[in-house]
Amino acid sequence: MPLLRIEGVAKSFGNFRAVDQLSLDIRAGEFFALLGPSGCGKTTLLRMLAGFETPDEGRILLGGSDIAQVLPHERPVNMMFQNYALFPHLSVRDNIAFGLKRAGMARKDIATRVAEMVALVKLEGLEKRKPDQLSGGQRQRVALARSLARRPQVLLLDEPLAALDKKLRESTQGELMELQRRLGTTFIIVTHDQEEAMTMAGRIGVMDAGRLVQVATPRNLYEAPASRWIAEFVGDINLFNGQVAARDHGRLTVSTKEAGTLAVSELWPPVTKEVVSVAIRPEKVKLSRRAPASDEAGSRAINRLEGVVADVNYLGGVTSYRVKLETGAVVRASMANTARLDVDAYLAGQRVVAWFTADDCLVLEQ
Amino acid sequence: MARTVTTLTRFNMTSLALGLAFLYLPIVILVIYSFNASRLVTVWGGWSLRWYHEFFNDRAMLEAAWMSLSVGAVSATLATLLGTLAAVGLARGERFRGRALFSGMLYSPLVMPEVISGLSLLLLFVALNAERGFWTVTIAHTTLTMCFVTVVVQSRLSALDRSLEEAAMDLGCDPVRAFLLVTLPLIVPAIVAGWMLAFTLSLDDVVIASFTTGPGSATLPIRIYSEVRLGVKPEINAICTLVIALIALIIVVASFASKLSNARGESAAPL
Numbered sequence: 001m002p003l004l005r006i007e008g009v010a011k012s013f014g015n016f017r018a019v020d021q022l023s024l025d026i027r028a029g030e031f032f033a034l035l036g037p038s039g040c041g042k043t044t045l046l047r048m049l050a051g052f053e054t055p056d057e058g059r060i061l062l063g064g065s066d067i068a069q070v071l072p073h074e075r076p077v078n079m080m081f082q083n084y085a086l087f088p089h090l091s092v093r094d095n096i097a098f099g100l101k102r103a104g105m106a107r108k109d110i111a112t113r114v115a116e117m118v119a120l121v122k123l124e125g126l127e128k129r130k131p132d133q134l135s136g137g138q139r140q141r142v143a144l145a146r147s148l149a150r151r152p153q154v155l156l157l158d159e160p161l162a163a164l165d166k167k168l169r170e171s172t173q174g175e176l177m178e179l180q181r182r183l184g185t186t187f188i189i190v191t192h193d194q195e196e197a198m199t200m201a202g203r204i205g206v207m208d209a210g211r212l213v214q215v216a217t218p219r220n221l222y223e224a225p226a227s228r229w230i231a232e233f234v235g236d237i238n239l240f241n242g243q244v245a246a247r248d249h250g251r252l253t254v255s256t257k258e259a260g261t262l263a264v265s266e267l268w269p270p271v272t273k274e275v276v277s278v279a280i281r282p283e284k285v286k287l288s289r290r291a292p293a294s295d296e297a298g299s300r301a302i303n304r305l306e307g308v309v310a311d312v313n314y315l316g317g318v319t320s321y322r323v324k325l326e327t328g329a330v331v332r333a334s335m336a337n338t339a340r341l342d343v344d345a346y347l348a349g350q351r352v353v354a355w356f357t358a359d360d361c362l363v364l365e366q
Numbered sequence: 367m368a369r370t371v372t373t374l375t376r377f378n379m380t381s382l383a384l385g386l387a388f389l390y391l392p393i394v395i396l397v398i399y400s401f402n403a404s405r406l407v408t409v410w411g412g413w414s415l416r417w418y419h420e421f422f423n424d425r426a427m428l429e430a431a432w433m434s435l436s437v438g439a440v441s442a443t444l445a446t447l448l449g450t451l452a453a454v455g456l457a458r459g460e461r462f463r464g465r466a467l468f469s470g471m472l473y474s475p476l477v478m479p480e481v482i483s484g485l486s487l488l489l490l491f492v493a494l495n496a497e498r499g500f501w502t503v504t505i506a507h508t509t510l511t512m513c514f515v516t517v518v519v520q521s522r523l524s525a526l527d528r529s530l531e532e533a534a535m536d537l538g539c540d541p542v543r544a545f546l547l548v549t550l551p552l553i554v555p556a557i558v559a560g561w562m563l564a565f566t567l568s569l570d571d572v573v574i575a576s577f578t579t580g581p582g583s584a585t586l587p588i589r590i591y592s593e594v595r596l597g598v599k600p601e602i603n604a605i606c607t608l609v610i611a612l613i614a615l616i617i618v619v620a621s622f623a624s625k626l627s628n629a630r631g632e633s634a635a636p637l
Contacts, residue, residue, distance in 0.1 A: 072532070
């Protein structure tokens with residue numbers, strides 16, 4: 001039995017179906033991310049878990065009992081708000097103690113717990129400050145401490161790092177993961193930032209138009225997206241539309257208008273349709289001056305696309321290239337800059353061969 | 367943003383001075399003449415506190431002043447209570463059918479000519495056969511000033527982050543306690559400002575009070591008005607100066623309160 005089971009939950013606002021027949025199981029101690037573009041219903045789902053919205057249909061089972069109709073203050077669930085929602089008239093200490101006082105905890109125990117939470121989020125010495133005397137990062141910590149103080153079974157985090165700058169965000173990601181491991185609390189985070197979701201979460205649920213379209217580990221989400229929409233939403237990808245020309249022992253031959261005939265290893269479950277898209281991530285496309293020798297006997301069948309480098313973007317860690325094929329289609333390739341003085345850098349206007357193996361390709365239904 | 371101090375050009379200085387003079391010259395003259403020793407209003411007879419002394423011995427005038435202050439305090443308190451409730455209902459309630467109409471109707475006393483409000487209240491009190499006096503004026507002033515309180519409190523409430531209340535509920539408060547522990551402390555400055563506004567408006571009013579008051583319970587403005595019709599006594603200047611001082615004090619306190627309220631509001635927002 002999972003800790004949290006969401007069963008056929010639906011919520012509409014007027015004619016807009018924010019969450020549509022969604023089911024999901026979340027295990028105890030999991031770090032789960034809900035990822036999706038804005039308006040996909042992820043925040044509505046989170047608010048239903050917190051109790052701020054009531055589902056129109058379906059059940060939300062926490063530890064076996066249905067909490068769909070339970071009011072927010074009676075749920076063993078706490079939420080960390082996107083803008084932190086710190087009480088401006090209360091000090092850091094009183095903010096953290098707020099939920100404990102409501103729970104009727106003894107004064108002495110409250111003091112101990114607050115001290116513990118303050119140490120946990122490294123805010124020692126700031127207990128008497130008001131929220132407006134804190135930096136953005138410190139406020140984020142107060143919000144975290146406040147939402148964890150009641151030791152909830154599930155902590156809901158609504159875009160918890162969105163208000164921080166990039167450097168602080170990265171270090172805070174690490175701290176959140178460390179904290180989650182240490183406390184063993186189930187974390188459900190809502191984010192639109194795929195890097196954030198992939199860094200922190202054990203599993204990611206991708207939402208689109210109120211539905212959960214895929215639940216997978218970060219690696220599977222990236223390397224084996226369930227649909228073309230997910231492949232395009234998560235990371236960067238080259239797509240070539242075409243038709244299946246031949247099937248042979250898990251190897252497909254797809255003829256495309258833009259990139260000629262491509263050899264693709266079939267994923268499981270196999271595609272049933274004839275009209276498909278061949279997808280290849282830019283970092284799996286290699287560039288070279290001459291075509292590499294093919295190895296038709298092995299699994300390493302190689303697709304070669306000849307073209308001209310259209311432009312080069314140096315991004316520090318990687319350089320991304322756009323290669324224009326003779327058909328007019330563009331292939332994006334990105335290569336890690338593994339040497340400081342990169343002798344292999346290609347220049348715009350140079351003729352190159354973009355190549356990739358059949359195993360690195362995905363075949364997706366359109 | 368760097369704060370730049372620019373000097374006014376001669377033209378701006380002149381227009382500012384003229385504008386201020388237009389607004390404040392009559393008041394300044396009144397204040398100066400309230401310290402006039404002469405019995406004649408328009409003749410300067412040297413400095414004196416004689417007319418203040420006179421006022422503090424004028425029983426009828428003192429009674430009227432007391433009447434005004436108590437009507438002001440009671441009606442402002444009632445208006446603050448009702449106005450705050452209406453503001454909470456409008457800002458936090460469900461989006462009920464006819465909400466726009468209701469909020470529009472709530473604000474009608476802001477634009478309604480006072481003569482009409484006064485007359486309709488008079489008709490109501492006559493129909494109810496209510497004895498006109500302290501309570502009728504108080505109720506009339508409450509209806510007049512309640513909407514001002516609502517405007518002030520509602521604008522504060524809608525600027526307040528809704529998720530603060532949600533956070534309170536998330537941390538174990540039922541909706542009523544969330545309001546009392548989080549929302550109320552944050553809107554107190556607006557409520558105080560609303561009370562002071564209501565009090566000042568009540569202190570000010572002649573028209574509605576003259577419709578709804580009864581014999582023996584004249585408010586200060588009515589009393590002054592009836593005295594002036596018989597000729598301006600220098601004592602009136604003294605009373606007016608005191609009223610101006612009181613109102614100025616209230617306005618200063620109210621503006622500090624609303625400044626405090628705004629400062630708190632800013633800290634509620636994320637960085």
